[in-house]
Amino acid sequence: MARARPVRWHIGVFLAPAVLVYTALMIVPLFGTLKLSMFNEEGAARVFVGLRNFARLFGDPLWSDAFWNALGNNAWFFLIHMLVQNPIGIALAAVLSTPKLRMAAFYRTAIFIPTILSFVIVGFVWKLILSPIWGIAPGMLDLIGLKGLFAPWLGKEDYALTSLALISVWQFVGIPMMLIYAALLSIPDEVLEAAEMDGITGSAQFWKIKLPLILPAIGIISILTFVGNFNAFDLIYVAQGALAGPDYSTDILGTFLYRTFFGFQLQLGDPYMGSAIAGAMFGIILLGVCIYLFGIQTRLRRYQF
Amino acid sequence: MVFAPTAPAEYNAALNSKLAAGSAGDLITCRPFDASLELYNQGHLADLSALASMANFSSVAKSAWQTDDGAATFCVPMASVIHGFIYNADAFEALGIAVPTTEAEFFAALDKIKADGTYIPMAMGTNDQWEAATMGYNNIGPNYWKGEEGRLALIKGDQKLTDPQWVAPYAALARWKDYLGDGFEAQTYPDSQNLFTLGRAAVYPAGSWEISGFNTQAGFKMGAFPPPVQAAGDTCYISDHTDIAIGMNAKSPNADAAKVFLEWVGSPEFATLYANALPGFFSLNSTPVEMADPLAQEFVSWRGTCQSTIRSTYQILSRGTPNLENETWNASANVIKGTETPEAASARLQEGLALWYDPQK
Numbered sequence: 001m002a003r004a005r006p007v008r009w010h011i012g013v014f015l016a017p018a019v020l021v022y023t024a025l026m027i028v029p030l031f032g033t034l035k036l037s038m039f040n041e042e043g044a045a046r047v048f049v050g051l052r053n054f055a056r057l058f059g060d061p062l063w064s065d066a067f068w069n070a071l072g073n074n075a076w077f078f079l080i081h082m083l084v085q086n087p088i089g090i091a092l093a094a095v096l097s098t099p100k101l102r103m104a105a106f107y108r109t110a111i112f113i114p115t116i117l118s119f120v121i122v123g124f125v126w127k128l129i130l131s132p133i134w135g136i137a138p139g140m141l142d143l144i145g146l147k148g149l150f151a152p153w154l155g156k157e158d159y160a161l162t163s164l165a166l167i168s169v170w171q172f173v174g175i176p177m178m179l180i181y182a183a184l185l186s187i188p189d190e191v192l193e194a195a196e197m198d199g200i201t202g203s204a205q206f207w208k209i210k211l212p213l214i215l216p217a218i219g220i221i222s223i224l225t226f227v228g229n230f231n232a233f234d235l236i237y238v239a240q241g242a243l244a245g246p247d248y249s250t251d252i253l254g255t256f257l258y259r260t261f262f263g264f265q266l267q268l269g270d271p272y273m274g275s276a277i278a279g280a281m282f283g284i285i286l287l288g289v290c291i292y293l294f295g296i297q298t299r300l301r302r303y304q305f
Numbered sequence: 306m307v308f309a310p311t312a313p314a315e316y317n318a319a320l321n322s323k324l325a326a327g328s329a330g331d332l333i334t335c336r337p338f339d340a341s342l343e344l345y346n347q348g349h350l351a352d353l354s355a356l357a358s359m360a361n362f363s364s365v366a367k368s369a370w371q372t373d374d375g376a377a378t379f380c381v382p383m384a385s386v387i388h389g390f391i392y393n394a395d396a397f398e399a400l401g402i403a404v405p406t407t408e409a410e411f412f413a414a415l416d417k418i419k420a421d422g423t424y425i426p427m428a429m430g431t432n433d434q435w436e437a438a439t440m441g442y443n444n445i446g447p448n449y450w451k452g453e454e455g456r457l458a459l460i461k462g463d464q465k466l467t468d469p470q471w472v473a474p475y476a477a478l479a480r481w482k483d484y485l486g487d488g489f490e491a492q493t494y495p496d497s498q499n500l501f502t503l504g505r506a507a508v509y510p511a512g513s514w515e516i517s518g519f520n521t522q523a524g525f526k527m528g529a530f531p532p533p534v535q536a537a538g539d540t541c542y543i544s545d546h547t548d549i550a551i552g553m554n555a556k557s558p559n560a561d562a563a564k565v566f567l568e569w570v571g572s573p574e575f576a577t578l579y580a581n582a583l584p585g586f587f588s589l590n591s592t593p594v595e596m597a598d599p600l601a602q603e604f605v606s607w608r609g610t611c612q613s614t615i616r617s618t619y620q621i622l623s624r625g626t627p628n629l630e631n632e633t634w635n636a637s638a639n640v641i642k643g644t645e646t647p648e649a650a651s652a653r654l655q656e657g658l659a660l661w662y663d664p665q666k
Contacts, residue, residue, distance in 0.1 A: 062626060062660065127493070132489075132491055138488075153491065154432065155430070155488065155642075240432075241314060243631060246639075247639055258318075262317070262321065262322070263321065265314075265628075265631060266339060266340060266628060267623070268340065
C-alpha cells in the first residue's frame with residue numbers, strides 16, 4: 001500500500017514572497033481601481049453607479065472624442081513599433097549572430113545602452129537634438145544640403161506622434177534584438193549544418209530555416225511591445241507635457257489617464273473617470289493578450305530539439 | 306522649517322495625493338481659486354479667517370482664497386504677478402524704436418525689428434502651450450474685454466466668449482505668428498527665456514515673475530511696457546493676477562506654530578522682505594512696499610495708470626469639464642500656429658463652457 005504523499009510545504013514557502021509582493025503591489029490595486037471605476041460622487045457622497053462611468057467614457061462626446069483620439073494615437077504608436085522596431089531588431093540580431101562579424105559584443109552593447117537610459121534623459125536629449133533653435137538636427141541636415149527637409153517636428157500635429165514613436169523605437173530596439181539574438185543562438189548547429197548540406201545557405205537559410213524557428217520569440221516580442229505601448233506614458237509626458245500637444249496629437253491613453261485621474265493645472269483630478277479610463281486600458285490590453293494567447297500562440301508550431 | 310518643492314506641472318497632482326494620503330506638510334502653498342477652494346471644501350486646508358494679519362489685505366487680494374460667499378479665507382495672500390512685455394532696451398535704442406503704447410505701434414515696432422533682421426522680433430513658442438494662453442491671451446486680452454467688467458460679465462453670463470471683445474484678442478494673437486522665431490512650434494518655455502536673455506530676441510511677452518531670473522541672465526538693459534491699447538488714450542487694463550498664498554494643513558500637528566508663521570507672512574515686514582527678494586512677485590499687502598528693482602518698479606507702476614484684473618479663466622469658469630483653462634491653452638496655441646481661426650477657437654470654448662456652466666447655457 002502506498003503511503004500518503006507528505007504535504008509539500010516548501011512549495012508554498014518558496015512561492016509566498018513573490019505571491020505576497022505581487023498581490024499587494026499589483027492585484028489589490030488593480031481590483032481597487034476597477035472597483036473605483038464603478039463609483040462616482042453625487043453631492044458629497046460616493047455612490048455606486050455601475051457601468052455608467054464607462055457609458056460616459058464611450059458615449060458622451062466630451063469624453064469619447066478624447067478617448068478615441070488617444071486610442072487611435074496609441075494604435076499608431078504601436079503600429080510604428082511593430083513596423084519599425086521589431087523588423088530592425090530582428091535584422092540586427094541576424095547580423096549580430098553571423099559568426100564572421102567582428103566586434104559583435106561592442107555593437108550589441110552600444111545598441112542596447114539606450115534601453116537602460118531613463119525616459120527623462122531620452123526625452124530631454126531628443127528634444128534638444130530636434131530643437132529648431134539649439135538642436136544639431138538642423139545643422140546636420142544643412143551639412144548634407146537637406147536643410148529644407150527640417151521642420152520643428154515635435155511641434156507639428158502631423159509629425160509629432162510619429163517622431164516620438166521613432167524616438168521610442170530608438171530607445172527600445174535593443175530589446176527585440178537581444179531576445180531574437182538569444183533565440184538565434186539557441187538554434188542547434190546540426191540543424192544549420194543539415195541545411196548547409198542541402199545547399200541552403202546565406203539569406204535563404206535565414207528565411208527558410210532560422211525565421212520559422214524564432215517565430216515564437218517574435219510572438220513574445222509582439223505581445224511585449226503591445227503591452228508596453230498601450231501602457232506608455234513617460235516619454236510623451238516628458239517631451240510634450242500632460243496636455244500632449246500640439247493640439248492633443250500625441251495624447252495616448254497613459255497621458256489621458258494621468259490628466260483625468262490626477263488633474264492638471266486648474267483641472268481637478270477625477271479619480272472615478274480616471275479609474276474608468278484605467279479600466280478601459282486594462283480591458284484593451286487583456287483583449288490583445290487573449291487574442292494573442294488563444295488565436296496566435298496556440299497555432300505557432302514549436303520545435304523541440 | 307523644511308521646504309519640499311515639486312515641479313510646477315506636478316504640484317497639484319502631488320499635493321492632492323499627499324493630502325489624501327495624510328503625508329502633506331504643515332504649511333501648504335496655495336494656488337489661486339478652485340484648486341485651493343476644493344482643498345478647503347475637502348477639509349484639507351484650515352480656515353484662517355481669524356488670523357489678525359488678514360486685516361492687512363483688501364478683499365480683492367483675498368478673493369482668490371475665499372469661499373464663493375467670502376465667509377472663510379483659507380490662505381494668507383503672498384503675491385500677485387503682473388503681465389506685460391519685457392523688451393531689450395539696447396535693441397530698441399539701436400533700431401530707433403520708441404516703446405509702443407498702441408496696438409498699431411506695437412506691430413509697427415515688430416515689423417521694424419523683423420525688417421532689420423538682427424533680432425527675432427518676439428520670443429515665444431507654442432510647444433508648452435501655456436505661454437500662449439497666459440502670456441498671450443490673458444496678457445493682451447483685458448484691454449479688449451475691459452478687465453474686471455468683461456470678466457465678471459462672463460461669469461454672470463452677460464457676455465459670451467464668442468462676443469467680439471473675447472474674439473479680438475485671438476485675432477491679435479494670430480498676427481503674432483509672423484514675428485516668432487523659426488520653428489516656434491517646437492520652442493519650449495525655457496527656449497524662449499534663453500532666446501531673450503541671450504539677446505537674440507527683442508520682445509518677450511512676460512509675466513513679472515521673470516524679473517529676477519532675467520536680471521541675472523541678461524547682459525543688456527531691459528525695459529517693460531504694458532499690453533498696448535487699441536487706440537491712443539484708451540484706458541489700459543492689466544492682468545495683476547493673485548497667484549500665490551500660503552495656508553495650513555487642517556490636520557497639522559503643529560497648528561499653533563504654523564499660525565505664528567502665517568501671522569508673520571501677513572505682516573508688512575514679510576511683504577517688504579519678500580517683494581525685494583523676489584522682484585516681480587508683488588505683495589498683496591495693503592501697506593505699500595518699497596522695491597529697489599527698476600524693472601519691478603516699472604511693472605508695479607502700471608497699477609497706478611491702468612485698471613487691474615485677474616486672468617479670465619481662473620475664477621469659477623474652470624470648474625467643469627471640459628476645463629476652460631486647459632482648453633484656452635490649447636486654443637491659444639492653435640490660433641498662434643494658424644491651425645484654428647480665432648472665430649472657431651472662440652466658438653469651441655463657448656460651446657465647452659456652455660456644456661456645464663448654467664449662466665452660459
